[in-house]
Amino acid sequence: MAIDYSVYLVTDRGILDGRDLLKAVEAALIGGTSLIQLREKDISSRDFYDLAVKMKDLVNAHNVPLIINDRLDIALAVDADGLHIGQDDIPLGIARAIMGPDKIIGYSVSNLEQAQYGEENGADYLGAGPVYATGSKADAGMPIGPHNLKTIKDSVSIPVVAIGGVGMANINEVKQAGVDGISVISAILGRQDITEAAKTITAIWKAK
Amino acid sequence: MAIDYSVYLVTDRGILDGRDLLKAVEAALIGGTSLIQLREKDISSRDFYDLAVKMKDLVNAHNVPLIINDRLDIALAVDADGLHIGQDDIPLGIARAIMGPDKIIGYSVSNLEQAQYGEENGADYLGAGPVYATGSKADAGMPIGPHNLKTIKDSVSIPVVAIGGVGMANINEVKQAGVDGISVISAILGRQDITEAAKTITAIWKAK
Numbered sequence: 001m002a003i004d005y006s007v008y009l010v011t012d013r014g015i016l017d018g019r020d021l022l023k024a025v026e027a028a029l030i031g032g033t034s035l036i037q038l039r040e041k042d043i044s045s046r047d048f049y050d051l052a053v054k055m056k057d058l059v060n061a062h063n064v065p066l067i068i069n070d071r072l073d074i075a076l077a078v079d080a081d082g083l084h085i086g087q088d089d090i091p092l093g094i095a096r097a098i099m100g101p102d103k104i105i106g107y108s109v110s111n112l113e114q115a116q117y118g119e120e121n122g123a124d125y126l127g128a129g130p131v132y133a134t135g136s137k138a139d140a141g142m143p144i145g146p147h148n149l150k151t152i153k154d155s156v157s158i159p160v161v162a163i164g165g166v167g168m169a170n171i172n173e174v175k176q177a178g179v180d181g182i183s184v185i186s187a188i189l190g191r192q193d194i195t196e197a198a199k200t201i202t203a204i205w206k207a208k
Numbered sequence: 209m210a211i212d213y214s215v216y217l218v219t220d221r222g223i224l225d226g227r228d229l230l231k232a233v234e235a236a237l238i239g240g241t242s243l244i245q246l247r248e249k250d251i252s253s254r255d256f257y258d259l260a261v262k263m264k265d266l267v268n269a270h271n272v273p274l275i276i277n278d279r280l281d282i283a284l285a286v287d288a289d290g291l292h293i294g295q296d297d298i299p300l301g302i303a304r305a306i307m308g309p310d311k312i313i314g315y316s317v318s319n320l321e322q323a324q325y326g327e328e329n330g331a332d333y334l335g336a337g338p339v340y341a342t343g344s345k346a347d348a349g350m351p352i353g354p355h356n357l358k359t360i361k362d363s364v365s366i367p368v369v370a371i372g373g374v375g376m377a378n379i380n381e382v383k384q385a386g387v388d389g390i391s392v393i394s395a396i397l398g399r400q401d402i403t404e405a406a407k408t409i410t411a412i413w414k415a416k
Contacts, residue, residue, distance in 0.1 A: 044296040045278055070253055073281035076306050077298045088252040090285045098284050 003065060003104060004034035005125060005161050005181030007188075007202045010069070011039050015190045022054055028188050029062040031198025034181070037084050037106075039069035052078040067106060072098060082106065084127065087114065096122030108163070110144055112155055119156045127183055128152045130164020131174060135186070146170075150177035171204045181205075211273060211312060212242035213333060213369050213389030215396075215410045218277070219247050223398045230262055236396050237270040239406025242389070245292050245314075247277035260286040275312060283307070290314065292335065295322065304330030316371070318352055320363055327364045335391055336360045338372020339382060343394070354378075358385035379412045389413075 009028050013021050025036060036059045040048050052068060056078050059066040065081035068074050072095055075083040082104025085095055092107055099105060107123035109115045110130070118126050130143050143164065144152075153160045159180035166174055167187035174182055182205060191197035217236050221229050233244060244267045248256050260276060264286050267274040273289035276282050280303055283291040290312025293303055300315055307313060315331035317323045318338070326334050341351050351372065352360075361368045367388035374382055375395035382390055390413060399405035 045293075045298050046296045049298045049302075071281060072284070073279060073298060073306075076280070077302045085253075088254045090253050090257045090281060094257075094285045098281075 003124075003159075005159050006034045006205050007032060007198065008035040008037065008161050008181050008183040009033045009188055009198075010037040010163075010183055010185050012185045012189060013040075015186055021051070022058055024189055024194055025055065026058055027194035028198045029059065029064060031188070031195040032202035033188065033198050034064060034202075035067065036064055037067040037069055037183075038080075039084075040071075045071075045073070048074050049077055052080065056080060065104060067104060075099070075103070082124070084108070086127075092118060092121040092123060106161075109152065110141055111148075112152060115152045115156050115160075119158050123158060125159040125161060125180070126152070126156065127161050127163045128179070129162060129166075129183075131162050132165025132170060134165040146173050146177050149174065149179065153178050168201060168204060171201065175205070211332075211367075213367050214242045214413050215240065215406065216243040216245065216369050216389050216391040217241045217396055217406075218245040218371075218391055218393050220393045220397060221248075223394055229259070230266055232397055232402055233263065234266055235402035236406045237267065237272060239396075239403040240410035241396065241406050242272060242410075243275065244272055245275040245277055245391075246288075247292075248279075253279075253281070256282050257285055260288065264288060273312060275314060280306060283311070290332070292316070294335075300326060300329040300331060314369075317360065318349055319356075320360060323360045323364050323368075327366050331366060333367040333369060333388070334360070334364065335369050335371045336387070337370060337374075337391075339370050340373025340378060342373040354381050354385050357382065357387065361386050376409060376412060379409065383413070 038055050052074050056066045067082040067084050068080045069084050070089045072083055084106035086108035104124045106125050107118035108127045109118055128149055131149050133143050161181045161183045162174045162179045163183035166182045166184055188197045246263050260282050264274045275290040275292050276288045277292050278297045280291055292314035294316035312332045314333050314335055315326035316335045317326055338351050339357050369389045369391045370382045370387045371391035374390045396405045
């Protein structure tokens, strides 16, 4: 399965206002979302597993890879396409050793040292940010801004996805940094018409 | 490493009243605790991993196996001796497939159907309960009592450990059920002198 990082959706049931997560993700996939990361906190392992099984079927049916956030056990249990880990998760090198060479592993970074570490320890791509202030992730830390995003992108040879506060208003600024894609939550899932939002964001990203 | 289920300590930092968990477990090991399960909720994966690395060194240095509760990823990442899962965790058969045939897998059950399922799907032992009412685990469910504990024990050929409200006052009643060991939290970690509590419980368990 080819990996297209262009419009990378991270899930967050908290902003769905009661709407069904699977239906919301399906709407985003119809709109052109190219990669899905299932991110769940405060959920039992069994509930996470059950949801991930359904999510994998849905996402793969659209020829899109499914990445699991943080929980390597869930990624293995549902044979997900990859795992995304951050600084508060299990060490990258250990995740790579357990997942094997073929699964996608993403790594969240917010500075050059972390980016270097990620590239040297087996990450397939980096999620760099938060680029802008964001309400979607309480523990996201201080925004790094588009200039530092570019510095990170220029320092590594693996793909870099911009994350944190990225939406319609700043996609073009983010593109200037030369990154391989944008990771969004609320810019798609926070909209009433999710398919339309995904289409618009994909179109802006792909415009020359 | 031989598995001795006789006095099986499950950790709970909530009842330590600020005391250090590693020191508390060391005190319990000195007192004769035969098996340790590291159970953590509401902690980042990295903090769980870092704690589990230290716990494994400590526990294995006493020739005691370390079992990780729920989190198969942490068990794999620190190469723990085993994993304990319950009804709210990833499915038993999947855990066995990922962990391989050699790691210890324990399974929490509260009725005969679950016990049968556990034996048939790769559990090495069952944690049966809660036998009595307990304050240590909020989601433990209704007590099954010593009679049902015996029924569960008699229905399977794998070892059964009694869990839930087991302490000095009822060890002899639990022994009558013919189980292979007792799983305790507060009866050891809730005491001021943890080594002494572990010694006393071990002595009562081992007395004819």
